[in-house]
Amino acid sequence: MVLDTQIKAQLQQYLTMLEGDLVLKISAGEDKTSRDMVELVTELEKMSPRITVEHVQLERTPSFSVNKVGEDSGVVFAGLPLGHEFTSLVLALLQVSGRAPKVDEAVIKRIQAIQEPLHFETFVSLTCHNCPDVVQALNIMAVLNPNITHTMVEGGTFQDEVKAKDIMAVPTVFLNNENFAGGRMEIEDILQKLGSKSDGTEFxxxxxxxxxxxxxxxxxxxxxxxxxxxxxxxxxxxxxxxxxxxxxxxxxxxxxxxxxxxxxxxxxxxxxxxxxxxxxxxxxxxxxxxxxxxxxxxxxxxxxxxxxxxxxxxxxxYRQLGVPGEEAFKNKGVAYCPHCDGPIFKGKNVAVVGGGNSGVEAAIDLAGIVNHVTLLQRGNELKADRVLQERLRSLPNVTVLTNALTQEITGTDKVNGLTYVDRVSGQEHHIELEGVFVQIGLxxxxxxxxxxxxxxxxxxxxxxxxxxxxxxxxxxxxxxxxxxxxxxxxxxxxxxxxxxxxxxxxxxxxxxxxxxxxx
The missing domain is CATH 3.50.50.60 (FAD/NAD(P)-binding domain)
Structure with a gap:
């Protein structure tokens, strides 16, 4: 089952709040995600007389769009919007149906003033807790302005596209097929990046x-x-x-x-x-x-x-290392949130810089996803709580390096390694890896x-x-x-x-x- 009994009960309550009729247009294949998506939209159709389902061909398969009857909203989910994105789906259903989003009037006017066509695509992972903020913000913009469309793309379902676009962190937003921005953003942040800045007159x-x-x-x-x-x-x-x-x-x-x-x-x-x-x-x-x-x-x-x-x-x-390569490869292998970006590095070799609680916790979390974790601590011992250190050292795919001073993060178009100096011997070493998580405090x-x-x-x-x-x-x-x-x-x-x-x-x-x- 795609939806468990508890989620169905919650969803049923939300669907009673729909203010207009909806059409879910689904593009499905024979793969498991397509079958699960068909099951999901079928369940939605059964739960509300206001929802109908049509099978069409969309840009990506599997995907489905949420529309008012007779018009396209521009809101599309490519991949299953479950996990942290389930709320994004519920809000999209309500807002496309006519329920007003909770946005300041001044912001609404800035969105509606946009004249040029904007097609946004947000690449997410379902374990990313920052991604829904971006997805929901862009969905609202699409609902409020017919010149704007937005597609949520679940990276696990479209891994080939993620690799082709060299996406190394989520959320990553593309605008009209060009990389637009990464990281958590609210509507106001997006508008400012588009050049629609608040002039302060509202205050x-x-x-x-x-x-x-x-x-x-x-x-x-x-x-x-x-x-x-x-x-x-x-x-x-x-x-x-x-x-x-x-x-x-x-x-x-x-x-x-x-x-x-x-x-x-x-x-x-x-x-x-x-x-x-x-x-x-x-x-x-x-x-x-x-x-x-x-x-x-x-x-x-x-x-x-x-x-x-x-x-x-x-x-x-987050405090930055301040070494060559850190800024150049940010979101191209350099990351600061293991919970958000960890799944992107599945099966790869990564480093965590920092031996405090946040660094050791990050290494423990990543060890369950990636191939190998190298943790670098510049001091002669880790600073994390003892229980975390014991857990870390029990993991077979983690190497702990103390007295390791990071010198440079290397790469070409993305990270390919890290150079550090052993503070005791003075020798320089290089580690080949594909990701660096910086966890050195605030x-x-x-x-x-x-x-x-x-x-x-x-x-x-x-x-x-x-x-x-x-x-x-x-x-x-x-x-x-x-x-x-x-x-x-x-x-x-x-x-x-x-x-x-x-x-x-x-x-x-x-x-x-x-x-x-x-x-």
């Missing part, structure tokens, strides 16, 4: 906030919820809601939640924020912050947001604060026990600060601390724009 009439949170990760969400619960005007401005948590597969240290996945946890954070009167401004980068009568937060598009207090929760990003996203707010030698914002920074009325929380430990649960706690610190600041220094509650 021209935004009233000053009591508290404006910069960043939408666990710290930012926690801070915003805490301040909103005080009944004061709260906003969040974030480039990427959820931040680094979006790139985390398994989370097992949130007390009270035994296990969850990063994207699922981010969805719960976003849902919790939505329960409060919090103005969320996504896909916006902050360029500068200054203290005048109010704290002024200038965005890269030139807009200026004002607030009586600000909480910085900008998080961190860098705080604080470059825009230089010269305005005190940071330490690592670029981390210096805060006191209340979360206050060196600028009056500005607080900070989470991985962008000088907190000793970088953990989700600690970020959430520090977000609450900064929110309470900011609230106390408002009481003592300003008159909030709304009546205070909970004092």
């Amino acid at each position: 021209a009439n935004v009233e000053p906030f009591d508290v404006l949170v910069v960043g939408g990760g666990p710290a930012g969400a926690s801070a915003a919820i805490y301040t909103a619960r005080k009944g004061i005007r709260t906003g969040i401005v974030a480039e990427r809601f959820g931040g680094q948590v979006n790139d985390t597969l398994s989370i097992e240290n949130i007390i009270g939640t035994k296990v969850t996945e990063g994207p699922k946890f981010v969805a719960s954070l976003e849902g919790h924020v939505a329960d409060y009167d919090i103005e969320v401004m996504k896909s916006q980068r902050v360029a500068h912050i200054s203290r005048k009568e109010l704290v002024e937060v200038e965005l890269e598009n030139g807009a200026v947001l004002k607030s009586k207090a600000v909480i910085l929760s900008t998080g961190a990003r 860098l705080p996203n604080t470059e825009f604060l230089r010269g305005t707010i005190d940071v330490n030698a690592h670029g981390e914002i210096i805060v006191d026990k209340h979360g206050a920074t060196s600028m009056p009325g500005v607080f900070a929380a989470g991985d962008c600060t000088d907190t000793v430990y970088k953990q989700i649960v600690i970020s959430m706690g520090s977000g609450a601390t900064a929110a309470l610190g900011a609230f106390d600041y408002l009481i003592r220094h300003t008159a909030p724009t709304q009546e205070l509650v909970g004092v």
Whole structure:
């Protein structure tokens, strides 16, 4: 069975929300994926009287398109949209049927203003937790503008095409048969890359906030919820809601939640924020912050947001090696997310650079997929938890190299090896491989604060026990600060601390724009 009983029950509920009749046009062959696809669309047809199925010839086989009766939507699934892509299928069914996607009106206008024909293709793996964000964003664009089409291509089903296009990471997006972009993107990111940039006019009439949170990760969400619960005007401005948590597969240290996945946890954070009167401004980068009568937060598009207090929760990003070949072969063998890109390297030889928890966990995960993993640690011993080290060393297809300093990632059109120096002997060595996963920690996203707010030698914002920074009325929380430990649960706690610190600041220094509650 393609769909188990539980998924069928959930799907049945969603299908009652269809607002118009649909035609699923399927192009199927005799292979197993085609048979499974026929079974899937047949099940959908049985579940709803609004769905009918037609057998046609599409560009790829097996594939099927989701259409309104009498018109083509441009939304196509090549390969089975199961695993992480099952939600993409459900949303496509609802949105093509006429259910309005949850997109800001300003963004909708930017999508509908596109005049030239755009044919997008997104290559995904069903284990990639970042891929659905891209697939769903491009599906929405296709639904809202007849000039735009989008096809999700499941790489495992179309391996020959993946090899021919030298796709080494997912998601990878092609536009009109040319490589367009890779990695997780939201609609605003795609529009900006297309040249449709926000000019900031949508923020021209935004009233000053009591508290404006910069960043939408666990710290930012926690801070915003805490301040909103005080009944004061709260906003969040974030480039990427959820931040680094979006790139985390398994989370097992949130007390009270035994296990969850990063994207699922981010969805719960976003849902919790939505329960409060919090103005969320996504896909916006902050360029500068200054203290005048109010704290002024200038965005890269030139807009200026004002607030009586600000909480910085900008998080961190993957640290790069900074060696020759890393930038040149990014998404061509150099990767940072083993969960997303691991399946691309099935049966191949790869390296993991980094001996901390993230590096050792990546090596363990990859060992179950690839032919061989070489883990390189520049120090004389691994830094990961002992239990992880024991698990790693028990694997027959893993080699651990300590005192190994990476010098260069080599290749021609894609990665073919890695050069390192033995720090003890001074000898240089070269390993032939096809992928390099960089797992050497994080860098705080604080470059825009230089010269305005005190940071330490690592670029981390210096805060006191209340979360206050060196600028009056500005607080900070989470991985962008000088907190000793970088953990989700600690970020959430520090977000609450900064929110309470900011609230106390408002009481003592300003008159909030709304009546205070909970004092």
